Amino acid sequence: MWFTNRLSKLLTLRGVTMVILVTGLLFGCNPEKKLAKEFVYSPAKRYALVIPPDFVFKYNTKTWLLDSIEGNFTDQQKDSLLWEMSDYIKNIDDSVFIIKFTRGYNYRLAKYGFDVFNPALSNLFMEKDSNAYVINIPQIELDETIYPYKDKITLNGYTYFHQHYLNAIDVSTWFEITKVNDTTSGNPVLFAADLITDDLQGSFDYNEINDKLKYYYNIDTLTVDEVYNLAIVLGKRYAGYTYDYLLNKYIITKKATGDSLNYYWHYDLEKNKLYPVWDEEERFIPVDE
Numbered sequence: 001m002w003f004t005n006r007l008s009k010l011l012t013l014r015g016v017t018m019v020i021l022v023t024g025l026l027f028g029c030n031p032e033k034k035l036a037k038e039f040v041y042s043p044a045k046r047y048a049l050v051i052p053p054d055f056v057f058k059y060n061t062k063t064w065l066l067d068s069i070e071g072n073f074t075d076q077q078k079d080s081l082l083w084e085m086s087d088y089i090k091n092i093d094d095s096v097f098i099i100k101f102t103r104g105y106n107y108r109l110a111k112y113g114f115d116v117f118n119p120a121l122s123n124l125f126m127e128k129d130s131n132a133y134v135i136n137i138p139q140i141e142l143d144e145t146i147y148p149y150k151d152k153i154t155l156n157g158y159t160y161f162h163q164h165y166l167n168a169i170d171v172s173t174w175f176e177i178t179k180v181n182d183t184t185s186g187n188p189v190l191f192a193a194d195l196i197t198d199d200l201q202g203s204f205d206y207n208e209i210n211d212k213l214k215y216y217y218n219i220d221t222l223t224v225d226e227v228y229n230l231a232i233v234l235g236k237r238y239a240g241y242t243y244d245y246l247l248n249k250y251i252i253t254k255k256a257t258g259d260s261l262n263y264y265w266h267y268d269l270e271k272n273k274l275y276p277v278w279d280e281e282e283r284f285i286p287v288d289e
Helices: 002-028 031-040 063-068 075-084 094-111 119-125 224-254
Strands: 046-051 057-060 114-117 132-155 158-179 190-197 199-207 212-220 265-268 273-276
Touching: 031 224, 031 265, 031 273, 046 094, 046 119, 057 075, 063 075, 094 114, 094 132, 094 224, 114 119, 132 190, 132 199, 132 212, 132 224, 158 199, 158 212, 158 224, 190 224, 224 265
Parallel strands: 046 114, 046 132, 057 132
Antiparallel strands: 132 158, 158 190, 199 212, 265 273
């Protein structure tokens, strides 16, 4: 038995090793990765003019709150009532959110090697005629909503659930990225979305003696300050998405005409590594997809 288990483990380890080796060979010799390295290690300086939005679109989508109010209302009146009944959006300052988002974005973009300009310095930016990009952020939208979260456990062949309804802010952001003096390709509107909720810590507790199942939980309620902190986090995250978008666009321009990407590549700045992105939620999505 010991020998059988030992042999089984050895074969499993060899199988894993073979998968790792094959994967490494595939990506290591991948022509797309070679092009990605050209982009990452190019000595040419890059420039970015970042144009933030003037304001934030904010909506309270918890329309069921109106069910407790009698009367017939116009759409405008409903929007006004939902605004007053909101817990977050009416207390979020557009300017504070935009400033924090933009600072996070510009800071991270500079880490990728860009010289970053704000609109006040657009005249200096326009002097750059190569490797210069106009990054317009036409819209940021905050939707106040409820996020249904279901915790579950399976015991003795039965599955038990505990349902939570968490406060949530859904953040949607649109980007337009245009290379100066480049008329060879289109520039789709790019989209990204993220969600922040109450912080839930919960667990099931099963007592075998009395055959009782209980659920214990603690909820740290979402605050406006946490939404502001999210603006910084998303700014930095989307700067990474921006770099990856330009990297993959570079690969496409260098490939044979008509060829599409086999992988969407991501550059890990901290680890200085390139690897494919499998999850579409970890990159920009063109709005026409």
